[in-house]
Amino acid sequence: MGTTAIAGTKTARAPHWLLLGPALVAGVAYLDPGNxxxxxxxxxxxxxLLIWVVVSANLVAWLIQYLSAKLGVVTGKSLPQLCGERIGSRAGRIAYWIQAEGVAMATDLAEVIGGAVALWLLFDMPLLAGGLITGTVSLVLLTVQSQRGPRAFEHVVIGLLAVIVLGFTWGVVVAPPDLAGVAAGLVPRFEGTGSVLLAVSVLGATIMPHAIYAHSSLTRDRFRDRRGLSTPTLLRATRIDVSVAMVIAGGVNVAMMLLAAANLAGVDGTDTLEGAHAALGESLGPVVATLFAVGLLASGLASTSVGAYAGAEIMQGLLRTRVPLLTRRLVTLIPALIVLSLGVDPTFALVLSQVVLSFGIPFALIPLVRLTADRQLMGQHVNRIWTTLAASLAAAALTALNGVLLWLVLTGA
Structure with missing residues (x-):
């Protein structure tokens, strides 16, 4: 059935700020250890040089995340659910699930490793033990979501988001960047193939499939009980929610780059998380370095929780079966723990995870654009022609750029 039965006709007044939250949770994916x-x-x-890339990525992310959120609000279903309904054969659903689950595993790999590295930096904890703790905390947060509801889950993740903001922006307050350099960085340009590769890496780390899957689920769960609120009211609040989330995520990502540009330029070893932490300690002192590690820990804990939430929705939406919470969590966690137990270099594992994520971009973006442009599904809230055009161009560009990243990494170019 179309959206009219779902959208409802009742209206109610409610401060928009009371409806915020889903985008802030999904936005944590833009602040994960890969970023x-x-x-x-x-x-x-x-x-x-590449500040403009972060700004551009967040502008594109606003459109993509809003479309995902709108899909959940209007239809009352998640992107994985709708994909599962439209894939006719069970074999097709399983094949689609395998690639989507691979994306979830790659996401967890980056996030669990980030949390493990943070615990190592803060407490000299072995990486495997840190990975186990990170995974356990995410399981606890998933339990909060399933037993206490989406609002409680939002509160916890938003609390971790506040820690992330403090951890990654304090260094910029202590050592402000050069304003002329910042202004110059807003002008699109490159300096050699190395800067192109990093620019594509920044884009690949910013817009990730699991955030697209998760956002539609978050809005579906949050607004399952609408309490008389009309769909237009929820969509207006959603636009505000996404805008706030993207401003925060974009601001923190820019702050990370500014912190490194102002204090780590030309310093050897800063292409690893542990190297950057050590260099910050030498340049700005132990307080900034400690806050950086705390921000990294909060990033790992929050983003792996959202990633696990996305993985659970992917499994349930595509396989059409309910799986116990612990089982769903272990499906994506075990590969990350295996990588840590094998002693694989954390930075290499992060790069590998981004390569796997590159495969999943078109499988999330193309269905999202097609579904939100489907008038029979979306009713009066179907995309306008310019929205569909912009989203299609963004999907094509991101798919191509992630293909470039994949080729450059695999060929060693």
């Missing part, structure tokens, strides 16, 4: 590694490396190697 930290990409932005710090870009700032340390090229200074302010």
């Amino acid at each position: 930290v590694a990409s932005n710090v490396t870009a700032g340390a190697r090229y200074g302010y």
